[in-house]
Amino acid sequence: MDVKWRLRMAAAQREVWTGAQLRRLLAERAGLPMSPASVSALLTRTPAQLKLSTLAALCTALECGPGDLLEVDTTPVAPSAQIARQPRPEPRAARGRSMPPV
DSSP states (O other): OOOEEOHHHHHTTOOSSSSHHHHHHHHHHHHOOOOHHHHHHHHHSSOOOOOOOHHHHHHHHHTTTTHEEEEEOOOOOGGGOOOOOOOOOOOOOOOOOOOOOO
């Protein structure tokens, strides 16, 4: 499952064209101060992770919902690309310690 980031489109639809404008909206409407570098990163690339509080602040600042900012791609992933489940290792016994009474 892939998540595509649509922040730039949502911002443009609300006539927010620069990172400075978005940064000001985040501070004024959502109370979230962000550095210019962080806002620029949000606008220029898909983040590897996104805090829910940041997503909520973006929704508040842009007066939109999460569905306006995120799109989930439900195209099935090829089996070779899936992560193979590794068996869990057996728990190790405590070294030099006795087990508590039963």
